[in-house]
Amino acid sequence: MESAITVEGLRKSFGSREVLHGIDFQVQAGSVFGVIGPNGAGKTTTMRCLLDIIRPSAGTLRVLGQDPRHGGPGLRRRIGYLPGELTLEARVTGRRLLDHYEAVSGPVSPGRIDELAERLNLDLDRHTRKLSKGNKQKLGLIQAFMHEPELLVLDEPTSGLDPLVQQEFLAMVQEARDRGQTVFLSSHVLSEVQQAADEVAILRDGRIVTVATVDALRESAVRHLRFTASGITADDAGALLGRVPGVGGVEVLTAGDGVELTAVLEGSIGPLVQALSRLELTDLVLEEPDLEESVLRLYGNNGNGRRGNGSRRREPQEEGSSHA
The missing domain is CATH 3.30.70.260 (ACT domain)
Incomplete structure (x- = not known):
């Protein structure tokens, strides 16, 4: 099966600190691939390297058959991206903002934006400055999904969403896979990824602990x-x-x-x-089977993966605010 993403020996350093230590994985085209890891494990850094937002210090990357450093706008239009830290222009309505994104990402099927807004229960005619965190996240999801890209890269996509909307998001992911799209998503919540993903990579301290199917994880749970x-x-x-x-x-x-x-x-x-x-x-x-406990064991029980009060520890430098 063709690979949508190939990562070999990916390393990334910020100054003297190396945050990715030579990771390797492949994402098969038409599949849902989840990356699980505690905050600060390197999930966002990996995604930003794949999208050429930051450049790797070493390693080989292929995204939809191209080196992201040379893919340019043509490659970016084939990708839908939701950053982990979403910053939106505050002086426009959601609809106007999505019109702008459509001009950048390429054509969107008539009625597609309104369909997604209805599914996510989002009023597109409100100014973005008046939107709650959850509604801003919905707007970010719409801009990622609306042009039905070949590849969706979603960093902590359910952050701020209520449980009903989370289930709607999972349905959208399954529909995207059924259409042949590839989905690469990250989370520090295992239950979220196990419902959506075909295969899971567990990332800890910038290293891949294991890559396995959800069924294989369950068997060893x-x-x-x-x-x-x-x-x-x-x-x-x-x-x-x-x-x-x-x-x-x-x-x-x-x-x-x-x-x-x-x-x-x-x-x-x-x-x-x-x-x-x-x-x-x-x-x-x-x-x-308690997959959560199994994954915590793979983390090494060092506390980074422990469920707590929901506080987020940012990855160094690269975890700053990003625009959708």
């Missing part, structure tokens, strides 16, 4: 297990679980005529099922 069994001692039940690959964190909750234990499973469920089939189970709860 963490599951929490609780069960009650009769006719077995706590020691014997713990020893049985201890021989199962991927099982850890075994804890006895109660003991007596029966035993209740909790454990954590990381990996395939098959060996666990075989082990439990030897027990006289009276209760069993196996939670859905």
Whole structure:
């Protein structure tokens, strides 16, 4: 399958500080590729290099078959871009602003802008200075999607959107993929990307930790297990679980005529099922895979990926305000 984006050995330094350390990945044409990482991991830097907003310090980039440094306006018109820090002209209405973007990006199908505005519940006749953060984000999404570009590059696209609009955005992404467009999006929220992406790259401290499909991540994800069994001692039940690959964190909750234990499973469920089939189970709860916990483990549990109060840590220098 043809690659829409190819990145080989990408490095980027700001002064003496290197923020991308030789990353490699490919995005297949017609797919949705998500980049997950804590704030400051290098997601925005990568996107800005791909769009030739900043120049890499080393490495090879190909975007829609071209070197972005030489693609010029012709390549840029084939791309829809939503920056992570969106700055809009404040003295015009949303409709006038989109007219300007249409003149830059190329033709837009009649009625397309109004259709997107209706889906996102945005009044295009209000001045942009009166728009909330969420409504400004909607305007940014419209300008990225409206000309149906071959490639969509979306940096934290659901920032400021309410849950209903987030679901509408995800529907727009799936429709774009169905039309053969390629979508490259970033987020620090795993649940957002796992709903949309075919493949995910996990980025930490300017390095790719892993690239995998969402299904592969789910197969290796963490599951929490609780069960009650009769006719077995706590020691014997713990020893049985201890021989199962991927099982850890075994804890006895109660003991007596029966035993209740909790454990954590990381990996395939098959060996666990075989082990439990030897027990006289009276209760069993196996939670859905916790992808969030798995990704935090890949981050190294250093705190950068921890869910908290939503504060954003900017990437050095390159994370400044950008115009759509």
